[in-house]
Amino acid sequence: MTTQIFHDAPEDRAPRLGWYASRLAIYGMLIFWTVICLFPIYWTITTSFKMAPDVMKGNMLPWVDYTPKWLGWKSLGLSPDTIGAESTVRDEFLQRFMNSAVISLTSSGLAVILGSLAAYGLSRFSYKFGYMRNPDISFFFLSQLILPPVVLALPFLVLYKELALLDTRVGLILLYTLTVLPIVIWIMRDQFAGIPTELEEAALVDGLSIWGAFATIVLPIALPGMVAAFILSLVLTWNEYFFAALLTSTYANTLPVMVASQTGSQGISWWSMAALSFAAILPLVVIGIVLERYIIKGMAAGAVK
Amino acid sequence: MSETGDLLHVVTNDNIPAGRKAFGRALIWGSAALLLLTALMQTLDRTGVVSIGFANWRPTLYAYVFWAVCLCWAQVLIRGEQGKRVLFVLPAVLFVISLVVIPLVFGLGIAFSDWNLASQGGRKFNGLDNVRQMWADPFYWNAMRNMVWYLLAILVEYAIAFGLALLLNAQIVARKFFRVAFLMPLMLSPVAVSWMIGKSMLEPRFGPLARLARLLGWENPSFFESPVMARLTIMVMDAWTFIPFMMIMILAGLQAIPKEVQEAAKVDGANGWKGFWEVTFPLMLPVSITAILIRIIFKLKLADIIINVTSGGPGGATDSVTSFIYREYRDRSNVGYGTLLAMVYLVIIIVFMTILMKVADRWMRPKY
Numbered sequence: 001m002t003t004q005i006f007h008d009a010p011e012d013r014a015p016r017l018g019w020y021a022s023r024l025a026i027y028g029m030l031i032f033w034t035v036i037c038l039f040p041i042y043w044t045i046t047t048s049f050k051m052a053p054d055v056m057k058g059n060m061l062p063w064v065d066y067t068p069k070w071l072g073w074k075s076l077g078l079s080p081d082t083i084g085a086e087s088t089v090r091d092e093f094l095q096r097f098m099n100s101a102v103i104s105l106t107s108s109g110l111a112v113i114l115g116s117l118a119a120y121g122l123s124r125f126s127y128k129f130g131y132m133r134n135p136d137i138s139f140f141f142l143s144q145l146i147l148p149p150v151v152l153a154l155p156f157l158v159l160y161k162e163l164a165l166l167d168t169r170v171g172l173i174l175l176y177t178l179t180v181l182p183i184v185i186w187i188m189r190d191q192f193a194g195i196p197t198e199l200e201e202a203a204l205v206d207g208l209s210i211w212g213a214f215a216t217i218v219l220p221i222a223l224p225g226m227v228a229a230f231i232l233s234l235v236l237t238w239n240e241y242f243f244a245a246l247l248t249s250t251y252a253n254t255l256p257v258m259v260a261s262q263t264g265s266q267g268i269s270w271w272s273m274a275a276l277s278f279a280a281i282l283p284l285v286v287i288g289i290v291l292e293r294y295i296i297k298g299m300a301a302g303a304v305k
Numbered sequence: 306m307s308e309t310g311d312l313l314h315v316v317t318n319d320n321i322p323a324g325r326k327a328f329g330r331a332l333i334w335g336s337a338a339l340l341l342l343t344a345l346m347q348t349l350d351r352t353g354v355v356s357i358g359f360a361n362w363r364p365t366l367y368a369y370v371f372w373a374v375c376l377c378w379a380q381v382l383i384r385g386e387q388g389k390r391v392l393f394v395l396p397a398v399l400f401v402i403s404l405v406v407i408p409l410v411f412g413l414g415i416a417f418s419d420w421n422l423a424s425q426g427g428r429k430f431n432g433l434d435n436v437r438q439m440w441a442d443p444f445y446w447n448a449m450r451n452m453v454w455y456l457l458a459i460l461v462e463y464a465i466a467f468g469l470a471l472l473l474n475a476q477i478v479a480r481k482f483f484r485v486a487f488l489m490p491l492m493l494s495p496v497a498v499s500w501m502i503g504k505s506m507l508e509p510r511f512g513p514l515a516r517l518a519r520l521l522g523w524e525n526p527s528f529f530e531s532p533v534m535a536r537l538t539i540m541v542m543d544a545w546t547f548i549p550f551m552m553i554m555i556l557a558g559l560q561a562i563p564k565e566v567q568e569a570a571k572v573d574g575a576n577g578w579k580g581f582w583e584v585t586f587p588l589m590l591p592v593s594i595t596a597i598l599i600r601i602i603f604k605l606k607l608a609d610i611i612i613n614v615t616s617g618g619p620g621g622a623t624d625s626v627t628s629f630i631y632r633e634y635r636d637r638s639n640v641g642y643g644t645l646l647a648m649v650y651l652v653i654i655i656v657f658m659t660i661l662m663k664v665a666d667r668w669m670r671p672k673y
Contacts, residue, residue: 006665012324023579026472026475027477029468029472030472030477030483033469033472033486033487034483034486034487036545037435037486037490037545037549038486038489038507039513040490040498040501040502041489041493042503043501043506043513044497044501044505045504047505047597053493055511056510056511056558057511058511058512058516059515060513062419069507078519082535091582100673109314114396114397114400115393115397117392117394117396117397118393118396118397118398120393121390121391121394122393122394124503125390125393127390127391127394129398137394137398139547140398140401141401142396142400144405145599145602146375146515146602146605146654146655146658147405147651148605148606148626148627148647148654149606149608149627149649150608150626150627150630150631150647150650151409151412151647151648151650151651152405152408152412153630153634153647154412154415154630154634154640154643154644154647155408155409155411155412155415155644156408157414157422157640158420158422158640159408159411160362161422162362163361163362163363163366164360164361164362164363174404175404177400178400178401178404178405181397181400181401185397197408197471209389210386210389211389211392214393215446235491235492238494239493239494241494241495241497241609241612241613242438242606242608242612242627242631243654245612245631247632251584256494256496256497256609257496259494259497259500260496260499260612260613273500273504273505273593274505277497277500277501280494280496280497281492281493281494284493284494285489285492285493287492288485288488288489288491288492289485291326291485292481292485292488295488295491295553296484296488296553296556297552299550299553299557300553300554300557
């Protein structure tokens with residue numbers, strides 16, 4: 001038996017109390033913040049299944065504190081026993097939902113197309129529009145981010161009234177595209193800068209036009225970035241409230257406007273509001289869980305140069 | 306990477322026939338003439354010189370869109386390969402100009418007029434009356450003061466976001482789960498948040514947070530009665546939705562720092578605390594400043610939660626500039642005054658952000 005020459009220092013071999021303590025602290029804080037982040041969502045889901053006394057007593061755990069009822073969903077016309085029947089509330093909800101979906105998908109798509117093209121052009125060629133050169137044009141686009149919506153809101157209200165675009169989907173789509181365009185350009189500029197120009201040069205030598213090279217070579221490589229930009233735009237446009245509240249009234253209302261308009265009227269029936277709120281956030285909760293990777297990618301773009 | 310000079314050199318023989326060039330020019334000028342003609346007709350119709358009976362300004366809009374399309378197309382016709390490059394940027398530029406610059410110029414016109422959309426009177430130019438009214442409007446300046454408080458709250462948000470990013474960057478299991486959970490608030494619409502938290506969870510009688518507050522010894526928890534408390538509650542709710550945003554940016558920055566740097570610091574005898582303040586934090590400075598700047602930009606637009614939870618109350622203690630102008634318009638439907646307030650806000654923002662970016666730029670530049 002030989003004695004071991006190399007061994008850990010005594011302080012490293014001692015039961016590492018400090019290590020366990022720090023683990024405990026880290027996980028404790030992680031779980032604490034998870035509760036803070038998720039509890040409101042949990043509360044909303046459970047409230048949508050509560051009866052009035054359950055809400056008043058503040059019961060929290062379904063099947064333990066109270067028996068879940070379809071009350072909230074029934075008022076929306078989305079519970080199992082009302083899903084077949086006629087329901088004006090459900091029709092309204094579905095219409096608002098469709099409005100939100102159409103407006104946010106179209107405007108995000110439009111912003112990604114316009115923004116990607118512009119970002120590609122700016123990352124590859126040098127332009128000169130009057131006195132404006134590339135950095136100026138880039139700044140022109142990005143500076144739109146600073147513009148607070150309230151500055152545009154009232155002029156747009158008047159302009160749209162004259163153009164008969166008030167309370168139409170097209171009007172909101174145009175505005176939403178504008179609001180997310182700088183973000184898309186910012187993300188995509190980063191993406192295209194990371195793609196070596198040699199790829200396109202090879203394609204050009206092989207006889208493709210510049211647009212052909214862009215569509216067949218560059219676009220597939222930049223696709224993950226475009227998805228990230230698209231998802232981020234989708235989140236912002238789906239949740240947008242300010243413009244929608246000002247510029248729509250009856251036909252083109254989006255879901256946030258519907259949620260907001262319900263809170264004031266006729267006392268609040270907690271269960272139906274909870275059901276409505278949850279239905280409004282559900283699509284994005286799903287997107288957040290499934291496409292989290294892209295959202296993080298999108299937001300991290302530009303943070304790290 | 307230099308931002309000037311072509312990165313992609315294309316050599317093509319652009320033998321554009323003179324006819325094609327002429328056609329391109331004709332296209333631009335022809336459509337421009339059409340646009341002018343339509344606009345002129347509509348103006349005449351509106352002022353009552355001729356009566357054609359336009360219901361709205363749509364025809365001019367269509368003519369404008371047509372002109373924009375022709376302008377893009379003509380670029381390729383006239384300038385060939387060079388024009389195809391311009392085509393990448395031109396649509397976006399035209400789009401932004403027509404949706405930002407035109408309304409802004411138009412807004413400047415509105416800002417100096419008395420225009421009540423509800424009344425039939427239409428627009429009346431009233432010179433500097435709006436400016437005088439703004440100068441004497443205590444609620445507007447109160448909203449500005451509130452914005453300062455809201456902006457200061459970003460520092461706390463930043464500290465929390467940094468802490469969370471450090472937690473997520475530590476050696477932990479189920480990192481993906483925690484990341485998704487931490488990201489969740491950002492996905493939720495502010496309107497839904499204001500109902501879920503502001504109206505439901507903070508409900509003074511049976512909301513769970515009020516219950517918790519009572520458990521912790523606060524006799525009559527009311528979150529929106531005293532001005533300071535109401536402002537704090539709004540800050541907390543806004544922070545709740547936007548902390549994930551800063552957290553993700555900081556996390557990306559942390560992950561970009563090579564592990565060796567920390568190890569080297571450890572070898573040199575830095576403990577955890579010192580290693581953070583003297584190594585990690587300075588390295589994170591550029592990312593932090595970017596995150597804070599973007600957060601400031603978003604914070605300056607803060608309105609949805611305030612409109613839906615407190616609508617500015619109690620006594621304007623929670624008003625942000627945006628929510629104040631929104632109410633100003635909703636209550637009195639005076640477009641002129643609201644626009645002037647918004648324009649002044651824009652000017653203040655531009656000055657403030659320019660100074661801030663200059664300072665940040667100087668700060669970020671390596672000192673040695």
